[in-house]
Amino acid sequence: MDPGARMPRWLPRAVVMVLALFACFQLASWAFHQLIGLLVNILIAFFLALAVEPAVARMAARGVRRGLATFLVFLGVFVAGAGFVVMLGSMLAGQIIDMIASFPQYLDDVIGSINHTFGTELSRLAIQESLLHSDWLQKYVQNSATGVLDVSATVLGGLFKLLTITLFAFYFAADGPRLRRALCSVLPPAKQAEVLRAWEIAVAKTGGYLYSRALMALISGIAHYVLFELLGLSYAPALAVWVGLVSQFIPTIGTYLAGALPILIAFTENPWYALYVFGFVVVYQQFENYMLQPKLTSRSVDIHPAVAFGSVIAGTALLGAVGALIAIPAVATLQAFLGAYVKRYEVAHEGGSGADAAASPGSPRRARRRWRPGPR
Known part of the structure; x- marks a missing residue:
């Protein structure tokens, strides 16, 4: 190397540029990890706004102000959700009260069976006294006091998250047209048409998913309510609402969770x-x-x-339970959008099998439906 050679002039600038880009990347990565919770809440709110968009647009078309229409739709959703929670809470509270009231008798039966089988002389009062004065119970009470604070913080955090999602969803739904205009105003006309088309597909698919699930939940709830009434089960209306909603709005395992509770309650009344x-x-x-x-x-x-x-599994891996809920409408939107633009060709005839013959150019084939957004 020539000792008199000088360092290129562009090298310091390049080093500074690389360091600046690395610093910006680190800053963006840190900000993204700090805001990931907010971004997930905004994503949930966006899909919730898409779900209520058809109802809001229908009310706005009849002369109702869009803000008022959005408020009425959200009020209906809130009333329905609160009614479900109250019905389910009353059912669980009644079951817990019955269990507590019958627990002493159940404990006496168990102790009597043990005494009869093993010849012991246990008594419920002696067992209660030993438990009340045990070190294990005192430590459990102390840990429970700390756990109550943790549960309270979790509940408050959940309420704040729900409020954040509701506010964002309300603004997205109430200011939907203004939001679309603001987004399209920075795009050329050709891109504006594509954005509006994708938006309409997302609204149709998300709203259709929600309303079809709600209708299936209604039918399922009515069918199970008839069965519960015929069997004379307690809390039949609450159980029917539980089965209808859980089986339809919790993907993959919702059916099993929905059926487990009425089966358990039915078993306490009659195993048959x-x-x-x-x-x-x-x-x-x-x-x-x-x-x-x-x-x-x-x-x-x-x-x-x-x-x-597969979309539910992928959504769960990415965003947990939230991803499982929005995975199906998101994939359906993507599929419909791609189906409107991807050109398909007939499969060439290769052999004598029935499938190949059906796909050959000379055989009739069913025309593929392409997505056409409805009138807004």
Whole structure:
């Protein structure tokens, strides 16, 4: 190396540029991780606004101010959700009260059975005294006091998150047209048409998913309510609402969670009732999968079951329970948008199989429907 050679003039500037870019990347990464919770809340609010958009637009078309229409829709959702929580809470509270009232008798029966089997002389009062004065109970009470504070903080955090999502969703729905105009104003005319088309597809798919699920939840709730009333189960209306909502709005495992609670309550009243409820849940699920759901979702969210299952798994891996809820409408929107622009060709005839013959150019084939956004 020549000792008299000088350092290139561009090298210090390049080093400074690389360091600046690295610092910007680190800053952006830190900001993204700090704001990931807010971004997820905004994403949930956006899909919630898309879900209520058809109802808000329909009311606005009839002369209702858009802000008032959005408020009325959200008020209806809130009233329905609060009613469900109250019904479910009353059912659980009644079951807990009954369990507490019958627990001493149940404990006496267990102690009597133990004394009869092993020849012991245990008594419930002696066991209660030993438990009340045990060190284990005192430590448990102290830990529970700390746990109450943690639970309170979690509840307050959940309420704040719910309020944040509701406010963003309200603004997105109430100012939907203004938001679209602001977004399209910075794009050329050709891109504006594509953005508006994608927006309409997202609204149609998300709203269709929500309303088809709500209709299936209503049908499922009515069917199970009839069964619960015929069996004479306690809290039949609350159980029917539980089955309808949980089975439809919790993907993949919702059916099992929905059927577990009424089966458990039926078992406490009569083991045969639990068997009847289990059989009805299985039969109704098959009816819903093969008869009801294809007819209700064929026009709104028509995606392959394997794609839906995979999208739920992917959404859960990315965003947890939130991702599982919004995965299906998101994938349906993407599928419809791609189907409107991706050009498809006929498969060339290769052999004599039935599938190839059906795909050959000379054979008739069903015309593919392309997405056409409806009138706004």
